[in-house]
Amino acid sequence: MVRKLLCLSVLLSVFWIGFSNVAVAAGDEDDKTGFIMHHVKDSHEWHFATFGHTHLTLPLPVIIYSSDRGLEVFSSSNFQNPETHLFGKEYGHNGYYIDEHDHLKAVDEERSFIDLSITKNVAMLFIVIAIVLWILLSAASHYKKNPGQAPKGAASFIEPIVVFVRDEIALPNIGHHKYKNFTPYLLTIFFFIWFGNLLGLFPGAANLTGNIAVTATLAIFTFFVTNLNGNKDYWKHVVATPGVPVPLLLIIVPVEIIGLFTKPFALMVRLFVAITAGHIVILSFIGLIFVFESYAVGLASTIMVVFINMIELLVATIQAYVFTLFSAMYIGQAVAEHEHH
Amino acid sequence: MDLIIPGSGLIIWQIIGFSILLFILAKFAWKPILSALEEREKSIEDALKSAEIARNEMANLKAENEKIILEAKLERDEMLLKATETARQVVEDAKGVAQAEGAKLLEAAKKAIETEKQAALEDVKVQVAALSLSIAEKVLRKTLADDAKQKELVDELINEIKFN
Structure with a gap:
């Protein structure tokens, strides 16, 4: 198992270095580390590699909805220089342009619209969803075809995880009365984040679960699941905490209400920071090679990248676990019965 | 795009995508998997219980x-x-009976033997007497076949008488 992980990490690192190398070569001469933030952030095109002056990219659809013009679909290649693949105001198309920071803007600044583009992260989102669905549905079909038998294939891979989420996360935190209602949600959250984290570690992949929009949405899901299922005790605890003198309620109640929002906020920030930081650390070690342009640094950086990659595999799992665990705890607090402090 | 400002498009896609994922998984993955797991756990528990x-x-x-x-x-x-x-009793009883019977038989045999003996003796006596008589008769007849002898006998008898 350890040897396999090591091999995997080395392989990943080799790819990282390979791709990063050409990414830098494509960048500005002075900007040797710009590729780091370019990788971490979302983009309207999927950039894989650059060989000399040839850019290996996947142009993505730009979808715009505006009240006056309805739905419009373009290719992101319409908005860039065909040679350098740079976006900019001068490469506008049909009244829109993508600026240097990859923001879609209207030439007419008065117009308002919604950018529904399939960006790099949206495409990654579809890939993650497809892979999660493929693995879990094939596992489910095994259970349907062989009732009451030992798991095999995909089923034997996911079964311990499903049992772990159910018995170690859902059951102890939510309680045996209600945990069955929330287990599907927690399992979905876990597998989505876990696969998102792991697939994000692949070279050329997008930093999906390290994007704040994604983590914010997941946190909002937990927020709604928690508060829509909150029982009388839970809301009484929030708006009129039992056992607290009335003058203190003036302080406690606002704190409790703020607490409703800090919980998902913490979920959002934790996952975003952990995954993005991991990517930045790995890319920074690779960036050092190009800053110092030395073989010694290259060797040291490679060793560190291998090491950090192994940690990232761990972090990918831990962060999925932590997000699921805290979601379960928040839901558990909301549905707990006869809990008076 | 910015690092810490969520993009509206991505949020919308994420909401749609995750909702679809949640719906499909809940209906077609988690439901069969969780119920299969539960069923298997239940069957194992039942098997253990029935074994007990x-x-x-x-x-x-x-x-x-x-x-x-x-x-x-x-x-x-x-x-x-x-x-x-019981066996001992039976043997004991049998022994008693046998002894009594034996004794009785012995007694009867003895009596019969005695009677036979007496009869035989009587018979022997009669026989002996008859035999003696016939012998005596034969002897007499032989010895007294001629006159000389008769005379001799007479003489002898007379002599005996004399000497007595």
């Missing part, structure tokens, strides 16, 4: 068997004892 019950039954059966065997052994011992007693 079977084991208890076995133990009960064994205890009962042992009890029955013990009872049977006791009964056998009792029967053996009774049988020995």
